[in-house]
Amino acid sequence: MKKQLRIIISGGGTGGHIFPAVSIANAIKEQHPDAEILFVGAEGRMEMQRVPAAGYKIIGLPIAGFNRKNLLKNFSVLIKIIRSQLKARKIIKDFQPHAAVGVGGYASGPTLKMAGMMGIPTLIQEQNSYAGVTNKLLAKKADKICVAYEGMERFFDKEKIILTGNPVRQGLLKSINKEEAIRSFGLDPQKKTILIVGGSLGARTINNCVMKGLDKIKHSDVQFIWQTGKFYIDEARKTVKQAGELPMLYTTDFISDMATAYSAADLVISRAGAGSISEFCLLQKPVILVPSPNVAEDHQTKNALALVNKEAALYVKDAEAENELLDLAIKTVQQPEVLKKLSNHIAALAFKDSANVIAQEVCKLAEQYQQKHEH
Numbered sequence: 001m002k003k004q005l006r007i008i009i010s011g012g013g014t015g016g017h018i019f020p021a022v023s024i025a026n027a028i029k030e031q032h033p034d035a036e037i038l039f040v041g042a043e044g045r046m047e048m049q050r051v052p053a054a055g056y057k058i059i060g061l062p063i064a065g066f067n068r069k070n071l072l073k074n075f076s077v078l079i080k081i082i083r084s085q086l087k088a089r090k091i092i093k094d095f096q097p098h099a100a101v102g103v104g105g106y107a108s109g110p111t112l113k114m115a116g117m118m119g120i121p122t123l124i125q126e127q128n129s130y131a132g133v134t135n136k137l138l139a140k141k142a143d144k145i146c147v148a149y150e151g152m153e154r155f156f157d158k159e160k161i162i163l164t165g166n167p168v169r170q171g172l173l174k175s176i177n178k179e180e181a182i183r184s185f186g187l188d189p190q191k192k193t194i195l196i197v198g199g200s201l202g203a204r205t206i207n208n209c210v211m212k213g214l215d216k217i218k219h220s221d222v223q224f225i226w227q228t229g230k231f232y233i234d235e236a237r238k239t240v241k242q243a244g245e246l247p248m249l250y251t252t253d254f255i256s257d258m259a260t261a262y263s264a265a266d267l268v269i270s271r272a273g274a275g276s277i278s279e280f281c282l283l284q285k286p287v288i289l290v291p292s293p294n295v296a297e298d299h300q301t302k303n304a305l306a307l308v309n310k311e312a313a314l315y316v317k318d319a320e321a322e323n324e325l326l327d328l329a330i331k332t333v334q335q336p337e338v339l340k341k342l343s344n345h346i347a348a349l350a351f352k353d354s355a356n357v358i359a360q361e362v363c364k365l366a367e368q369y370q371q372k373h374e375h
């Protein structure tokens with residue numbers, strides 16, 4: 001009889017780390033329904049709500065990132081790291097995992113470091129085309145490193161790398177009637193629809209483009225679903241209200257049902273977060289990417305160029321967005337042959353079974369550990 005597997009999954013901070021983590025957990029559960037999964041996140045961050053909402057238990061660490069602007073504040077960060085490592089060690093002692101998975105973000109640092117030191121096999125998942133600092137540090141001890149882009153051997157040991165792509169949420173791939181999807185946003189199925197998203201937290205530049213372009217939007221004969229992110233919603237609502245009636249613009253802070261939003265959209269405007277890009281590939285969505293310039297090592301530009309170089313996406317620089325973005329989007333959405341070409345090219349870059357492949361690797365590591373230690 002197979003014995004129950006216990007797996008820790010750690011990381012978070014933004015949707016880009018949390019959603020792949022949940023999707024890996026779901027795939028593990030599908031392969032081993034009695035597996036026990038425990039998440040370890042960062043206190044006060046988005047995962048502390050999203051993970052329980054997806055049906056999993058999570059424990060928070062008192063971790064924070066280094067302050068690159070005020071170095072003096074880093075003393076308290078160091079204390080937090082030490083406290084987090086101690087707490088991670090206690091969690092691992094109590095839960096006795098057979099493997100630990102790190103998806104990037106603050107919490108995965110102390111958790112995977114401790115797991116590695118305690119002899120637990122570890123797997124890390126790097127979403128971006130440029131490796132994050134935490135993952136680079138954890139890579140030396142990791143047993144497997146699952147990546148989404150070619151060429152990652154410049155950061156990681158080639159022997160450990162598996163090219164799996166980024167896992168996306170399982171529900172995103174369900175088929176949804178386009179007309180019904182458009183109606184669910186109170187919009188007109190006869191019109192072309194552009195979905196505007198700024199990653200899981202929203203994007204200031206993209207929001208400014210919309211707020212400054214409300215007049216253009218009004219006269220465009222195109223309709224828009226606009227996700228502002230929670231920090232910008234009040235300002236956005238106020239600006240829209242001042243502009244008067246705009247029935248062609250649906251505004252929200254966050255879209256929970258992205259499957260419906262994608263199926264409503266003829267074209268997407270988006271930041272170039274790795275998770276979002278994986279979804280566009282799988283759903284074959286024509287997209288204009290506006291990479292965030294505010295992320296480590298400018299990794300979103302690298303994510304975006306990996307597509308743009310294959311003519312699989314259009315690209316507008318953050319600094320040029322206010323002048324160019326809306327005009328380009330309104331023009332492109334009315335050019336079916338351009339949309340078709342973008343859709344065909346981006347589809348070729350999709351990884352279809354990412355969560356399952358990663359789950360298999362995790363379970364393999366866990367079973368090997370179990371065999372060695374529990375006989």
Ligand SMILES: CC(=O)N[C@H]1[C@@H](OP(=O)(O)OP(=O)(O)OC[C@H]2O[C@@H](n3ccc(=O)[nH]c3=O)[C@H](O)[C@@H]2O)O[C@H](CO)[C@@H](O)[C@@H]1O
Binds near residue numbers: 199
């Ligand atoms: C500012 C920042 O640090 N961004 C990083 C973060 O992006 P971010 O957290 O924005 O993540 P991604 O773009 O990778 O993914 C966003 C996810 O949020 C979902 N979504 C988005 C909007 C919405 O209203 N509803 C919703 O469900 C998308 O469908 C997608 O699954 O992690 C990514 C993966 O490591 C990195 O590539 C990004 O550079």
